[in-house]
Amino acid sequence: MFKWLEKNIPKIVIAPSFFAILVFVYGFIAWTAWISFTKSRLMPKYDIVGFIQYDRLFDSPRWEVALNNLFIFGFLFILIAMILGLIIAIFLDQRIRIEGFLRTIYLYPMALSLIVTGTAWKWILNPGLGIENVFKNWGFENFTFDWLVNPDYAIYTVVIAGVWQASGFVMALFLAGLRSVDQEIIKAAKVDGVPTTKIYTAIIIPSMAPIFLSAFIVLAHLAIKSFDLVIALTGGGPGYATDLPATYMYTMAFSRGDLGQAASSAIIMMIVIFSVVVPYLYSELRNKNDQ
């Protein structure tokens, strides 16, 4: 008995976590997937009826808005954060004396809750007392900036706040990437008289492809899961103009009491995330095994 215990202790130690993950992650995903194929509304029903919920979902104008917003927000958020992050990283890579100090400033938004970020930007973008008023005081009498309450533009305010929060982090990833490029190649290029901009565009940036990919994965993951920022900044409004899949799911689950819609939208979110993450994880793990 004692021998058996001693031999199997590693398995016994990890068993609770294993079963917890099995139930709380995989079992729960299975439950949600099951519910998404039923007629569940306020209470769960367990008779499978096919794709009714998914039909309802894709017929819903609100879900269409949420998906469109995810596309607009995701595209702009990832693109702008990557460009901004890369530019700052390159500028910061020029033997700047106070680099550590500046880096601390650029990165602090990542420590904040998205609710705090949303609250701050909601105030800055306040039509009337916010940035609009600043420009009016400076003499631009006709300046208007009402994106926050304008259904056509409100989603761009989410981009503004999201980029502010995440671009410093992208900068940190890129800076680490720039530093990991083989310095010998750069020295050789300099000896050959290759201009600085050419060294960046032809040598350094192409060799950073894996870092671009990881930055993309991280940002895409953040974008698809975005929930807090929208809630704090616009509350999904005006109307449902800034709904994202995550807020749609939450509304269906907790205020509309429509379990079927909540479950099917959650499953779609998971499929979208996994279609981005799984190929990446797979290639990462394979690379590791090759080494």
Added chain:
Amino acid sequence: MINNSSSSYTNVMLRILLYIILFLFAFYYLLPLFVMITTSLKSLEEIKTGSLVSLPRELTFDAWSVAWSKACTGIKCEGLKPYFWNSIFIAIPAVMISTFIGALNGYVIAQWRFKWSNIIFALLLFGCFIPFQVILLPMARVLGILNLAGSIPGLILVHVVYGIGFTTLFFRNFYVSIPVELIKAAKIDGANFFRIFWSIFLPLSLPIIVVTVIWQFTQIWNDFLFGVSFSEAGTQPITVALNNIVNSTTGVKEYNVDMASAIIAALPTLLVYIIAGKYFIRGLTAGSVKG
């Protein structure tokens, strides 16, 4: 890194320009914080007549005391204080438990490999990527069944369960670089599983414990989705209370109180970032480039 010395005059000008651009970026990241702090120190009167970006004419800390002990979060008007403590009571046990479990799991997966250990690791890792929307509905039901619905122990459980994927990953990646010969030697000396963990691995683990604790604390303190889904009136974490204060529709909109509340909610993670930024960034990059 790169510097072509063609003419020293253009070089000096370029460097000055570079510093100006970097300071402009710093200004961009600091502006929201500046606006938050100055707004929180102004009277409501001054906010309405003055400018967003001006310094307060008269310093007043009224908004801070209202935010801490009087602001309304729905029906109750006791400020952020009780919710601040809720977040502390949720975060501290959840961080300690998930870090401890992660350390043991990481130790097993990295050093006591058995037939299925890599598969267990892959299952744990995969759980880090799921959008939490996909587990919200069954989790709410299970918390109800366990009689933990809307309670602080319930939230602790949720944060521990969905935190162990990351904590295990951190410790596994740290322990994997320690040679297995160490354990073999210790076993010959008669040390057992726990003895080796306790007197060899834990003393080596300080840096990774710091990284993990900071990562978990930031995640849990800043969490909004679990907080808003699984809490009730008296057990809400600070992020939910902050959102309620900002979006409460009763009475006059007190922007100075909103900003003071946002700063109070941000202060703990901001302090952690300022004190231990190095470890914070290490966790961020390890947590994002997972695997």
